[in-house]
Amino acid sequence: MTGERDPRAHWLDDDPFDKRGAPGSHSATRDDGNWRQPHIRVVHATGSGAPFVRMFGFEEQARPIPVHTGSIWHFSKTEINHLTLATLAFTMALAFMFSGGILGALSDPSAFLVYGVLALITFTPGFLVHEIAHKIQARKYGCWAEFRASPSGLRFGVLLAAIVGIVFMAPGAVMVAGNTTKEQFGKVALAGPVSNVVLWCLGLIFAVAIGGSGGIADDVIHYWMWANGILGALNMLPFGPLDGKKIKTWYDSMFWMWFIICLGILNVTWGLDDQLPLRNAIITL
Numbered sequence: 311m312t313g314e315r316d317p318r319a320h321w322l323d324d325d326p327f328d329k330r331g332a333p334g335s336h337s338a339t340r341d342d343g344n345w346r347q348p349h350i351r352v353v354h355a356t357g358s359g360a361p362f363v364r365m366f367g368f369e370e371q372a373r374p375i376p377v378h379t380g381s382i383w384h385f386s387k388t389e390i391n392h393l394t395l396a397t398l399a400f401t402m403a404l405a406f407m408f409s410g411g412i413l414g415a416l417s418d419p420s421a422f423l424v425y426g427v428l429a430l431i432t433f434t435p436g437f438l439v440h441e442i443a444h445k446i447q448a449r450k451y452g453c454w455a456e457f458r459a460s461p462s463g464l465r466f467g468v469l470l471a472a473i474v475g476i477v478f479m480a481p482g483a484v485m486v487a488g489n490t491t492k493e494q495f496g497k498v499a500l501a502g503p504v505s506n507v508v509l510w511c512l513g514l515i516f517a518v519a520i521g522g523s524g525g526i527a528d529d530v531i532h533y534w535m536w537a538n539g540i541l542g543a544l545n546m547l548p549f550g551p552l553d554g555k556k557i558k559t560w561y562d563s564m565f566w567m568w569f570i571i572c573l574g575i576l577n578v579t580w581g582l583d584d585q586l587p588l589r590n591a592i593i594t595l
Contacts, residue, residue, distance in 0.1 A: 382449040385456075392459040393441075396481040397434050399464040403471035403479055404429035411475035432533035436506055436541045437481065443505035444484040447498045453488030483551070496560025499553040503568060506542035510535055510575050517582065532582070539579045543572040 385393075405426035409415040415422035441457050448455035459482035467479025486498065513535040521531055546554040546569045558565035 382446050389456040389458075392482060393438065393457050396457070396459040396464060397430075397438065399459075399468050400437055400479060400481050401426055401430045401434055403467045403477045404433055406468070406471035407475055407477045409475075412472040414475075415472075428529065428533060432530055433537040436509055436534075436538040439505045439509060440502040440541055440545070441482075441484050443501040444486075444498055447501035448484065448486045448488070448490075451488065451490055451494045451498070453486050453490065453498075455484050455486045455488075457484050458482050492560055496557050496564070499556035499560075500564070500568065502553050503542045503545050503557075503572060506538040506545070507568075507571060507575060510538040510542065510579075513538065514578075535575075535579045535582065539572070539576040543576050546572045 405422055406412060406415060408425035409422045445455045445457065460480050463480035463482065467477065471477050513531050517531045520527055545552050548554040548558045548565065554565060554569065557568065
């Protein structure tokens, strides 16, 4: 290797929206001749215990693997910045969706702000806890793990929500570096959906305890349960880079068990729609 700066290094800079052009040739990007889009999470590992690399269909050149030895709760300044940007963009996209797009937001700015606060309280905790669960589980296995936002994914998601009123966003992912076994890799992936199930159960407890009053508490509980039900079920789909595919590769029975659980909580949430008081709907189940 020459002394030139790795063209992928800017994804770890302090400014995740710093724009730099992609290399003109894939040979300048990878030694094995395989081009990789820069927004995909980059994971380095070697040997047979490298599922983090194999899941993307390519093998990295051998290099030193950073081993995590500090607190599993450590968040670097860069990671905090990325989490903050992803949270704000995700919240804005949801506010546009609830407002009916940018036209609805402009016609009723106060409602747009209210929807933004509601999204921040109910949806973004599920997103943040999901990603942090991946991070903590990976660090338990001695891996380096930090969240990195996807600038293109955030911009696309906000623009789509503003124009069409639909949220379809890839805000980013936890980047992991380290040698893992197939089982450890599967458990890192499973940690995300499980965290959403736990948060959904927390919402169910509050629904039983204080739901049915018809006030703002019902709205918060309702959207909280929908948010975590959707995030859990969506990430359990066995396709592409989603958690479900990694879990299924590790342990097929485990995948089906949690896939059914996630679909089940979506079904229960559907039955607790805001057409009925939450407390009464739960009692009749």
